Amino acid sequence: MKKHASLCFLFFCLSVASIDYFHGSIPESRPSGLATYTPPKNFSGPAFLKWASTQTIGADGNLQVGVTPGQYDVYTSGIMLNLGSISNTTFWLDGVELTFRVPLTDSAILSTNTENISIRGLTVHMNPPQSSQAQIYNITKVNSNTWNIDFRVCDGYPVGFFQKNQLKYVYDGQTLLPSPRFRSTFGLNFPVSNLTSDGVHLRVVAPASWLQENEIVVGDILGCPAAKGPVFSVITNSRNFSFIDYTITSAPNMGWWLQGGYGGHVLKRVRVMRNPTPPVPNSIPPVISLSSDAFHVVALQNGPIIVNCWVEAQRDDGVNLLSYYGRVWSYYPSDNTLLVNAPWFFAVGDVIRLYDDRLQPLGYATIAAMKVGVDKNTTFALSGGNNSLYSSAVYASDGNHVNTNFVISNNTFLGGRAHGILCKGHRGEISHNNFSLQALGDLFIMPAMNEGDYSSDISVKFNRFQDGGIMGGSGWVGGSIYVRGDTPDGYVPTAGAFSNITITDNIISGSGGSPALITSVKGLTFARNQFEGPFRSGGLPLLFLQNNEDATVVDNCVWGNISGIILSNDKSSGTRSDCAMTRTSTIQSTDMSVVPTTDKIGSAANLLIAIELTSLVMLSLL
Numbered sequence: 001m002k003k004h005a006s007l008c009f010l011f012f013c014l015s016v017a018s019i020d021y022f023h024g025s026i027p028e029s030r031p032s033g034l035a036t037y038t039p040p041k042n043f044s045g046p047a048f049l050k051w052a053s054t055q056t057i058g059a060d061g062n063l064q065v066g067v068t069p070g071q072y073d074v075y076t077s078g079i080m081l082n083l084g085s086i087s088n089t090t091f092w093l094d095g096v097e098l099t100f101r102v103p104l105t106d107s108a109i110l111s112t113n114t115e116n117i118s119i120r121g122l123t124v125h126m127n128p129p130q131s132s133q134a135q136i137y138n139i140t141k142v143n144s145n146t147w148n149i150d151f152r153v154c155d156g157y158p159v160g161f162f163q164k165n166q167l168k169y170v171y172d173g174q175t176l177l178p179s180p181r182f183r184s185t186f187g188l189n190f191p192v193s194n195l196t197s198d199g200v201h202l203r204v205v206a207p208a209s210w211l212q213e214n215e216i217v218v219g220d221i222l223g224c225p226a227a228k229g230p231v232f233s234v235i236t237n238s239r240n241f242s243f244i245d246y247t248i249t250s251a252p253n254m255g256w257w258l259q260g261g262y263g264g265h266v267l268k269r270v271r272v273m274r275n276p277t278p279p280v281p282n283s284i285p286p287v288i289s290l291s292s293d294a295f296h297v298v299a300l301q302n303g304p305i306i307v308n309c310w311v312e313a314q315r316d317d318g319v320n321l322l323s324y325y326g327r328v329w330s331y332y333p334s335d336n337t338l339l340v341n342a343p344w345f346f347a348v349g350d351v352i353r354l355y356d357d358r359l360q361p362l363g364y365a366t367i368a369a370m371k372v373g374v375d376k377n378t379t380f381a382l383s384g385g386n387n388s389l390y391s392s393a394v395y396a397s398d399g400n401h402v403n404t405n406f407v408i409s410n411n412t413f414l415g416g417r418a419h420g421i422l423c424k425g426h427r428g429e430i431s432h433n434n435f436s437l438q439a440l441g442d443l444f445i446m447p448a449m450n451e452g453d454y455s456s457d458i459s460v461k462f463n464r465f466q467d468g469g470i471m472g473g474s475g476w477v478g479g480s481i482y483v484r485g486d487t488p489d490g491y492v493p494t495a496g497a498f499s500n501i502t503i504t505d506n507i508i509s510g511s512g513g514s515p516a517l518i519t520s521v522k523g524l525t526f527a528r529n530q531f532e533g534p535f536r537s538g539g540l541p542l543l544f545l546q547n548n549e550d551a552t553v554v555d556n557c558v559w560g561n562i563s564g565i566i567l568s569n570d571k572s573s574g575t576r577s578d579c580a581m582t583r584t585s586t587i588q589s590t591d592m593s594v595v596p597t598t599d600k601i602g603s604a605a606n607l608l609i610a611i612e613l614t615s616l617v618m619l620s621l622l
Helices: 002-025 045-052 208-214 387-392 601-621
Strands: 035-037 063-067 070-074 089-092 096-100 109-112 115-120 123-126 131-141 146-153 167-171 187-189 201-207 221-225 233-236 239-244 256-259 266-268 295-298 305-307 310-312 319-322 326-332 337-341 351-355 361-372 378-383 395-398 407-409 412-414 419-423 426-431 434-436 441-445 456-461 464-466 481-483 498-504 507-509 516-519 521-527 530-532 543-546 549-554 556-559
Touching (some): 045 063, 361 387, 481 498
Parallel strands (some): 070 096, 266 305, 305 407, 310 412, 412 434, 456 498, 498 521, 530 556
Antiparallel strands (some): 131 221, 326 395, 351 361
């Protein structure tokens, strides 16, 4: 009786907590009595900001202004909102829908050296879209090795993109998703030829391998992102910038570039999505949203916090957290100095990590003094290291600008060209996210030769990974959770490159490569994860481990047909297909084929958390 009473009380507490949590997920409305700007016809950012500068600042030192809800066209090709001299301001744009009618020549939103700015409720479209697409209408066999594929640029989309950018993506003509899953022809490089002088009808001469098993059929859509263009929103050296209840459906490059400074930026209930409405009547809705990353985060001291967002159909990563390496040119033992081609954010007092030419970590040192030369290279006077360390260094990273204390939670990543999350951050949490149909893989904690560095103190928990690696897996690509280096020769760093990585209570299904591949970690916990069929890893193990130390790998279960499947390359990993415990699905699947059209995404994700918390805690007490 006492246990039942405790359970009832616990359920009540969790219910109250979840209601309070839901409250935070509901889109907020502008306050009453707000100073409101009504555009005369089309929306002009400079005119709006000029008007805003005349409004009264509140007693709390903050300015809150809004725009009359409605649909407005934008004919500004340059910067729409230049926020360089503004701080402590909230722009209420709920119910405001802007359609850019001309291509961007500069970032639409630019913020430099600002504090405490919030943009709430804005919806942004671009028409014509900043990507193009065409539909296949004829496939003809030329000989046993060659086929002609003819396609027509869809009405309302730019003509000429296919000639400028050779990278194309194949989408199902009915679902507009990269389906059927795991076809090797999702991303292709090929030249095209014009069938008509206007460039609307095109042809590609294709090898027979593209047509195997009906991987490309009449009716499929070829998506073509912009070859290059400006990032839509650029936030540099700023503090506490937030985008809340914000939607963007097209851009010629990244959606956000968040770079340098304190950071602490918040993206909450942001939707990066394909416009469900075609650019002209009776055409086909877009298959691509952005032409690069959704959120590109560079060398922040803190953050970002990305919660309750929906990110789909972007050309590159959903989230890319990164810093930059500095190239070490010379070491001068007489005065313990290094000559480094250092990024702008290296500073006196910062702790730097040094690496050899294969990004094998060598050790740490502190910048005691620095001087920038006329050739833009920097001379560092170092302390805390030794001659052997300094003389072997080829690269350096700055540990004070590595996107520390980030949170990525309750988000959905659907149908992206690269990774859902590419993480080089530190002291962060990646939890309660849904990943599906990411072309190269779902979550990669991985540096590269030009983007660093090795992560530490990362918690990955209660995520759902579905069909990661739709382009198929071979070796290093195509998986769901990868923690590894990325050197050209495949070198695997020793344990300690990464440190304190915890991966628990995740569900992984249908990966194209090894679902989980983890190397070079000191202080690894991989526990209570579930691998679900179908398994597409071929000869690759479901769990691959190499060069890890102080590792706890326990209670990981495999469900489904494991005939011919290698559970793990490490026989002591505890990965089992005969788990005695009852299968617990602590994370529910999201219907990834449904494009969100309301602001209820966050509420649905939060409901899953409440269910998980209630179920897990109650089960633990039974």
